[in-house]
Amino acid sequence: MTVLQTDDRRATATASRRRAGHRRxxxxxxxxxxxxxxVLIGIWQLAATFEWGRKVLVRSPKDVVEAFGTMxxxxxxWSNxxxxxxxxxxxxVLAIVIGAPVGLFIGSFPMVSRVFNPILNAVNATPRIALAPVFIVIFGINSTAKVALAFSLAVFVMIINAQAGMVAADQEAVRMLTVMGARKSEVLYKVILPAAVPSLVAGARLTVIFSLLGVISAELIAARDGLGQVITRASGSFDMAKVYAILILLVVTAAVLNALGNVAERRLLRWQPPRVS
Structure with missing residues (x-):
């Protein structure tokens, strides 16, 4: 009993040191x-002070902060x-709800995968920005066109990741369960789908960024509202301080979304054993 208590205390101390090391x-x-x-802000300020470049393009951090405050x-x-x-x-939401099942279905059947993969890769390689005029003609200059372009960009990310997850299962475990008489549904729910979860989560994280990227791209071309349209109007009037303020907001937004995605991924995949490098 004493030996067990000593081992427990040592394990607790080791875990505490490990957590402290991670925090540091x-x-x-x-x-x-x-x-x-x-350092970047300092270089930026020096560039504005000593006019490294055209004055209309190089605006100081103070100008950008003032533009942010005015907007x-x-x-x-905030409305845009x-x-x-x-x-x-x-x-x-549309990309995840549609892309995940489609990717899982394609990844479940090798023949379906061989048939559709070349088509998916060809469509995915098409520059989505070239489709923006098509969506505008179909849906008009409104939110639907923005959503359509963003969806066309994000859904393939989800499909590809979901499909990759279906082939990530331990084939030895699949064969063992099959030999032991397990039904296909049991193999699917006990081995294949759990193995696909990391790819699904990673796909969802990427889909968040690509959705925002698609919306901003559509707004830069034609839209009634949105940050992309504000950038277009501001750059047309050479109000670069406003442009930089919005770009910084987008960078911060992407960073926050990525950080939230990291936290969600760690929590959702907590049940997985640690990876051995």
Whole structure:
């Protein structure tokens, strides 16, 4: 009993040291990231002060902050930000709901995969921005066209990842269950689908970013509202401070979404054994 208690205390101490080490590692990374951002801002300020480039293009961080504040107080920024996020969310949901089952189905049958993979790869290689005029003609200059373009970009990410997940299962485990008389449905739910979860989660994370990218791309061409349309109008009037403010907001948004995706992925995949490198 004493030996067991000693082992438990040692295991607890080891786990505590490991968690503390992870926290210190994350803090160190965060500090380096902050330092990198500060250096970039410093270089940016120097470029504006000494006019490294055309004055109309090089605006100071102060100008960008003032433009951000003006757009925020007038409501222009947040109304268009909400319009872009709403369209991206709709495209995201549609891409996951449609793309995941399609990818799982294609990955389940080798013959179906061989038939459709070349077609999917060819369509996926098509520059989506070239389809924007087509969607505008079909749906008009409205949110539906933005959602359609974003969906066409994001759904293939989900299909490809879901399909890859279906072939990630341990084939030895599949053969063992089959030899032991397990039904195909049991093999599917006990081995194949659990093995596909990491690819599905990774696909969903990428789909978030591609949905936002597709919406902004559509808005840059033609839209009634959205951050992309604000960028188009501001760049047309050479209001580069406003353009940079929106670009920084988009970068921050993408970073936050990626961080949330990392957290969600770790929680959803907590049941998995750690990877051996």
């Amino acid at each position: 590692g994350r803090l160190k990374v965060a500090l380096w990231q902050l330092l990198f951002i500060l 925020s107080s007038s409501g222009e920024l 930000y909400g319009a872009s996020l709403q369209a991206a969310l709709i495209a995201l």
